[in-house]
Amino acid sequence: MHIDFIITEMFAGGAERCLTEVACGLADRGDHVRVFSLGSLPVGQQSLLVDRLRETGIEVVSGNADSVREVIGARKRLDCFFSESPPDVCQTFMFHANTLGAFTARLRKRDTVVIGGLRVAEDRWIRNRIEAAALKRMDGLICVSESVRQFSINKLGADPNRTITIPNSVDVGRFESGEDFDVSSLGWPVDSKVILFVGRMHQQKGLDLIQKQIDRLVPKGSNRKLILIGEGPLAGSIDQWCETVGTDRVQRMPWQSDVAPLVRRCDLLLLPSRYEGMPNVVMEAMAAARPIVCSRVEGIAELLGDDPVQSFEIGDDLAMAKQVDGLLSQPEQSVQVGQLNQQRVRRDFSIAGMIDAYRSYYRKLADRRLDVR
Incomplete structure (x- = not known):
């Protein structure tokens, strides 16, 4: 499979570590993987995750959007990113990537499987409305815990049949x-x-x-x-x-x-x-x-x-x-x-188990989309 990961930023946080483990694990299993960060890529000690991705042979691209004024430019770069090599699966992580990534991926290639990633239950009305609109353009949603999954259903209107819980892992x-x-x-x-x-x-x-x-x-x-x-x-x-x-x-x-x-x-x-x-x-x-x-x-x-x-x-x-x-x-x-x-x-909570769960879900949704076609 060709899998693109879209994330808000690549500083060394929980979501970023999860993306790195999954992306590297999928690449090791033979999938073609790329990563797009909406924000500028970190440097110095903060770049350890980007360095690991690149050492694994994964292309990492930046939208260089570090403020609201730069979002339009990032949107154009993301569109070019998809047009260069449209993925089979697009996985987004975190609020900004969920929203911008879902809309861009769906417009660029309609048979791409678009999957959101919900990492936190932050209950803010405006944020919820925006993310709920993005979810309507997604084929599935991966939540980091069952309580976050319930939040997505109750607060964001997510379809229970299109949401799944895959927890984090630890070495x-x-x-x-x-x-x-x-x-x-x-x-x-x-x-x-x-x-x-x-x-x-x-x-x-x-x-x-x-x-x-x-x-x-x-x-x-x-x-x-x-x-x-x-x-x-x-x-x-x-x-x-x-x-x-x-x-x-x-x-x-x-x-x-x-x-x-x-x-x-x-x-x-x-x-x-x-x-x-x-x-x-x-x-x-x-x-x-x-x-x-x-x-x-x-x-x-x-x-x-x-x-x-x-x-x-x-x-x-x-x-x-x-x-x-x-x-x-x-x-x-x-x-x-x-x-x-x-x-x-x-x-x-093993890393291998988490990677297998992500890949299994990707394959399930990709096969389902092929059956529809």
């Missing part, structure tokens, strides 16, 4: 072994109990809940420490807050090209998000056999089940703090919980 080997991060590089004792947050510095991630409960999460004079990793619009204010609280208790680190050493070193992963799709960092912590305290956002039911030890109702900062206390104060339980987490991702 367990990458997270279960290797050198750990040295917390002494932050000026902390080597035996510190480390709480780790990894995510965008954005209101979505519930950072205000962490701020509200900081004295319980990281009591003054205790051996508990908090590391926040990420960039985003709140980065400046978070840095100021860290200085106020004290860098002997909490520090923010910039985006990391490889978080595995930090995930392996932490004693607990904390993610109090308000909405998600299926958070990759939770899967990564599970792969590293770490316990987690996470809000019950989309995708957590598939990952953790209805776990009263590791998950809490969205926005409930008191429950969050109690769960952190419970796990950090009972090391034996924490180890057991982490081991069960690792067993679960090893069993249910």
Whole structure:
């Protein structure tokens, strides 16, 4: 099959990592694969996914659209991209790619199978209306979790018979072994109990809940420490807050090209998000056999089940703090919980299984379109 992937951008995030794994896996299986990023391609350390795609022999093209004013130009480049070699299957990832990609692919070649990719349940009225219109031009929709699939049906009007859930995957080997991060590089004792947050510095991630409960999460004079990793619009204010609280208790680190050493070193992963799709960092912590305290956002039911030890109702900062206390104060339980987490991702969320699921769905829809013709 000739398969084109369209994505909003190629910075190293969850959707981008999923695309890279699927694209490389399909290319290894003999499919002809190309990737089109609406935004400019990242450079430096942020380019690791683009580099991997190209090393696999996959063509990566950019629409160079980094603002609303540049969308028209990206639309023309995308049209040329399709006209050069019309694909059998066009898979889009993320909101902007779902909308622009669906309309462009359908206009260019009507027998191309167009499949959307829904990665997050972000309930905004205007966004929903636009994406709902795009879905009407698609042959199918892949959702990252069952709760995101239900969101697509209830909020976007997606056809239940044309939607499927294919969860993310994780390379367990990458997270279960290797050198750990040295917390002494932050000026902390080597035996510190480390709480780790990894995510965008954005209101979505519930950072205000962490701020509200900081004295319980990281009591003054205790051996508990908090590391926040990420960039985003709140980065400046978070840095100021860290200085106020004290860098002997909490520090923010910039985006990391490889978080595995930090995930392996932490004693607990904390993610109090308000909405998600299926958070990759939770899967990564599970792969590293770490316990987690996470809000019950989309995708957590598939990952953790209805776990009263590791998950809490969205926005409930008191429950969050109690769960952190419970796990950090009972090391034996924490180890057991982490081991069960690792067993679960090893069993249910393999990269090979994810690639096979994508390819099977592509083949099913492509064969169906041929039958119609």
